[in-house]
Amino acid sequence: MAKFSIRRLFDVRDMTSGSPMACIAQFSVPLLIGNLAQQLYSTVDSIVVGQYVGDGALAAVGASNPVINLLLVLFIGISTGAGIMVSQYFGAKQREQLSMTVGNCMTLTLLSSLVITVLGVVITRPLMGLLNTPEEIFDMACDYMVIIFLGNVGTSYYNIVSGILRGLGDSFTPLVFLLVACGLNIVLDLYFVAVLGMGVAGAAWATIISQIISAILCILRLWRMKDIISIDRKTLRLHGFYALQLARLGLPSGITQGIFSLAMIVVQSLTNSMGTAVIACTTVVMRVSRLTQDAVVDAGEDLSMEVNIEGVSPASYQWYFEGAPIAGANQRVYNIVNTLNISIVLSDNVSFYT
Numbered sequence: 001m002a003k004f005s006i007r008r009l010f011d012v013r014d015m016t017s018g019s020p021m022a023c024i025a026q027f028s029v030p031l032l033i034g035n036l037a038q039q040l041y042s043t044v045d046s047i048v049v050g051q052y053v054g055d056g057a058l059a060a061v062g063a064s065n066p067v068i069n070l071l072l073v074l075f076i077g078i079s080t081g082a083g084i085m086v087s088q089y090f091g092a093k094q095r096e097q098l099s100m101t102v103g104n105c106m107t108l109t110l111l112s113s114l115v116i117t118v119l120g121v122v123i124t125r126p127l128m129g130l131l132n133t134p135e136e137i138f139d140m141a142c143d144y145m146v147i148i149f150l151g152n153v154g155t156s157y158y159n160i161v162s163g164i165l166r167g168l169g170d171s172f173t174p175l176v177f178l179l180v181a182c183g184l185n186i187v188l189d190l191y192f193v194a195v196l197g198m199g200v201a202g203a204a205w206a207t208i209i210s211q212i213i214s215a216i217l218c219i220l221r222l223w224r225m226k227d228i229i230s231i232d233r234k235t236l237r238l239h240g241f242y243a244l245q246l247a248r249l250g251l252p253s254g255i256t257q258g259i260f261s262l263a264m265i266v267v268q269s270l271t272n273s274m275g276t277a278v279i280a281c282t283t284v285v286m287r288v289s290r291l292t293q294d295a296v297v298d299a300g301e302d303l304s305m306e307v308n309i310e311g312v313s314p315a316s317y318q319w320y321f322e323g324a325p326i327a328g329a330n331q332r333v334y335n336i337v338n339t340l341n342i343s344i345v346l347s348d349n350v351s352f353y354t
Contacts, residue, residue, distance in 0.1 A: 033175055040182050043287045045203040048189040055280040057200050060140035062283025063133055066268040068148055070261035071120050074112050075156045077254025078105060079163040081246035086167030095229065102164055102222070103235025104242040109160045113153040120149030131265065132272040134279070144200045151208025157215035161222055168228065173221055181214035 050058035082105045089098035124145045133141055148155075158181075162174035185206050192202025223231060271282050 040185070044182075044186055044189055045200075045207060046283060046287050048193050049200050049203050050280070050284075052194045053199050056137050056276055057140055058283055059134075059276045059279035060137040060200050061144055061203065062286065063128070063131070063137060063268060063272060063279055064141045064145045064148075066261065066264040067124075067127055067131070068120075068145060070258065070265060071116050071149070072152065072155065073254050073258040073261055074116065075109070075159055076257045077250030078108055078112065078246060079159050079250070080253040081248070081250030082160060083163040083167045084249045085242075085245060086164050090168050090228070098228070099230040099235045100239055100242050101246075102229050103231055103237070104239055104246065105160055105164060106231070107236050107238055108243060108246065109156050110153070113156045116152050116156075117149050120152070121146055124149070131269045134272060134276050137276055137279070140200045144204045147201060147204035148208060151204075151212060154208055154212030154215045158211055158218055161215065161218040164222060165218065168225075174218060177214045177217040177221075180217070181210040184213060185210035 046058055046061050049061055082101065085101045086098060089101060124142050128138060128142055128145070158174075158178075162178070165171075165174050188206035188209060189203055192198045192206050196202060198205070222229070229235075271279055
């Protein structure tokens with residue numbers, strides 16, 4: 001029997017060899033936990049401001065999130081394209097192409113972050129006005145959004161680099177870093193909001209600080225994987241082929257999420273016209289719902305990397321035919337379990353928010 005080692009949990013994993021069931025279980029369990037933890041950022045913000053500031057602050061955080069999500073769909077596209085390309089080149093053991101893909105992802109993420117930061121800060125107040133944001137929460141919502149946009153580099157790099165690590169078969173390391181960041185976010189939320197009285201701005205600062213730290217930890221982890229990839233000036237320089245491939249593979253996912261985000265903005269505009277109390281109520285329901293529903297959607301997208309073997313050796317195709325149905329079964333189990341959880345979470349935890 002192989003001796004258990006904690007260190008092995010942090011190793012990259014070749015998903016095209018070994019037992020499909022064992023590989024998928026080891027990969028998907030940390031992934032599902034991580035997707036649930038990812039939702040805690042906005043959920044904790046909402047709970048803390050609702051408890052220590054009031055329903056107006058809760059409504060301000062809720063009114064800002066559809067706009068934030070719309071402007072961040074660009075990173076969803078980059079992350080999706082990166083995960084596909086990294087898993088393909090890693091499975092095919094093509095080190096140079098893998099390194100170029102990772103390097104181009106890092107550069108594109110930086111450039112995209114700068115664009116989103118500038119755009120987000122500039123359009124925040126005009127856009128929130130167009131969305132019929134009530135006057136009593138307008139300034140709070142704008143302050144929250146501007147701070148989130150100023151720190152979006154942390155959010156984007158964590159999502160991109162954690163996607164790269166998962167493409168390399170390591171879903172455990174991003175989970176550990178995310179749990180550390182979630183714990184820090186809770187502590188900072190309570191300190192900034194409850195102790196210092198910074199209101200929704202304190203919740204926003206807590207979020208971006210914790211996300212920046214998780215991003216730094218992921219980048220350091222990736223930087224140390226010199227036996228698998230090379231990150232230097234050559235790989236960081238944008239290359240037309242890799243940039244276009246990332247766009248081609250990620251664009252469908254980005255457009256899909258963008259359509260959903262636009263729909264949510266329309267819904268938010270209608271909700272805003274009904275007043276602060278309705279916004280706060282809607283925010284609570286959406287936060288609780290996302291704890292389960294979004295985790296399943298994200299898990300479904302990430303599990304696709306487990307059976308993405310384009311470009312790998314013919315010997316691995318048998319793994320594909322065995323592994324694809326198992327991954328699909330995992331997704332159906334997630335759907336059933338989380339659908340049952342929605343009613344339980346809604347009934348037991350709504351009072352936490354106010």
